[in-house]
Structures are given as structure tokens and as C-alpha cells.
Amino acid sequence: MDDTDCTHGRFSPDNWQFGGRGMPQLCKALQKIALIIPYRNRDKHLKTWLHYMHPFLQKQQGDYGIYVVEQVEDSTFNRAKLMNVGFTEASKDYHYDCFIFSDVDIILMDERNLYRCSQNPKHMANSLDKFNFRLPYQTLFGGIVAFTKEQFLKVNGFSNLFWGWGGEDDELYNRVVAAGMKVERPNPNISRSRVLTHPRDPGNEETRMSLHLINKAAQFMHEDGLNSLKYEIVSHTKHKLFTKITVNIGSSQQ
């Protein structure tokens, strides 16, 4: 996949729709990209992210939509399950064929780093300022990952069972390997990114509860994921710069 048909187009402000959808005017993008952001109570980060990333995506001639998936209050945060909801709901909106799952607090620094999917699932947060632009460990798969629809279906999405901070990204890495794919990464000189600093959020404490599942990815991936996902939509609103999906995903007690 490449975007050579879309590098000379121009992005026009007319080609803009509510719900955070943008598309180039004078060319046809090869990939239709949904950006999925797991979210709760990070208004300042979201504003910053939108401020930097819309122009970034437009300069890259992206045909894209931004989905902020908000977990309703009062249960422990579940980043991975929100990603699965985002994938499922965005797929009902438009024929997206590339899904980029992104934390709200990572801003790419170099426009050559294409927000696009590749032949293999792609880990895009491999060069963060907070880690001195180095990969802290070889199997790191957190922050931002890009999957084609086919790749994401092949791993049955994320596990739904990781409540609280940590582990869901390592489990997804193991799914990718178990499905016979490998992880790609952009050149770290190009993928340099800035991380907005913050303390740990209440309701997202580090958990060891589900960590035993990481090594069982191959065993459970076909029964835990997109095909076992349950949720209730609380609201689905198209704002100017993003589509916000507020969702009740239950709690670890259920």
C-alpha cells in the first residue's frame, strides 16, 4: 500500500465534515483511516492533540475520521475495550480500512511519519521524548498502533479483560505474533514524538490482575476480543473536530 496517488492533491477547507472527518479534494486516498482515541477526563490533552493532529493529517492528505471513545464514570478504566468499541462503531460509519489506535497524549513531531497502515501491524510510538527517543524494550507495543481492518480482525482485536493500567498492549503484541504477523516500526528519526506529561489518573491504577493473560494470548485470542465485546452506547455525537462516543463498558466485577 502506498499513497502515491494522493501526494499532489490539495486539502480544501470545503472538504470537511462534522465529526472530525477530513479528506483531500483533488486526489483519492488509498486508505480510509479511523483514529481511535480512548478517553476519560483529559480535556486539555484532547484539545492539544486535535490542535496539532488535524493539520498534520491534512498535510498528509489523509481521508480520515477521529473517534474519541469515552468511558462513563465510575468503573476502572479499560483502554483496550474502548479501542474495540471504537473499531466497531467507526466501522458502521464509513468504509474505513485502516485503524490507528492512539493515546490522547502523544503528538508526532515529524510530518514524514505517515499516519497510515502497512503490510504488518505498525507500532508508531517507538521514539518518544520521555524515553530519549529509544525503544525501552523490543516488544513494546503501546501508545499508538496501526492495523488494517484485516489485520485487526485476524487478532480478534484487543482483549477485553484488562481493567486498570498495563499489560493490554503486551497482550496485543502476543496476538500479532500468534497470528503469524510481525510488528513494523517507522524509522525512529522520523517517528520522534512528544508525550504530554501527567500524573496517573484516578480509576486507572496499575493492575496486576490480568497480567497472567499476557502469555495466554494465543490460547484465548479467538474467544476474548471483538467477538465477545459487549457495551452500551450512552451517546454518539458529531462535534466539529471529532466524533465522541460515550459508552458504558461495564466493570471488572461483571
Ligand code: UDH
Ligand atoms: N486515558 C484517559 N483517561 C484516563 C486514563 C487513560 O483518557 O483516566 C487514556 C488516554 O488516551 C491516555 C491512555 O488512556 O493517553 C493511556 O493511559 P495513560 O496516559 O495513563 O498511560 P501512560 O502509560 O501513563 O502514559 C501511565 C501513568 C503515568 C504516571 C507517570 C508518573 N510520572
Ligand code: MN
Ligand atoms: Mn500517557
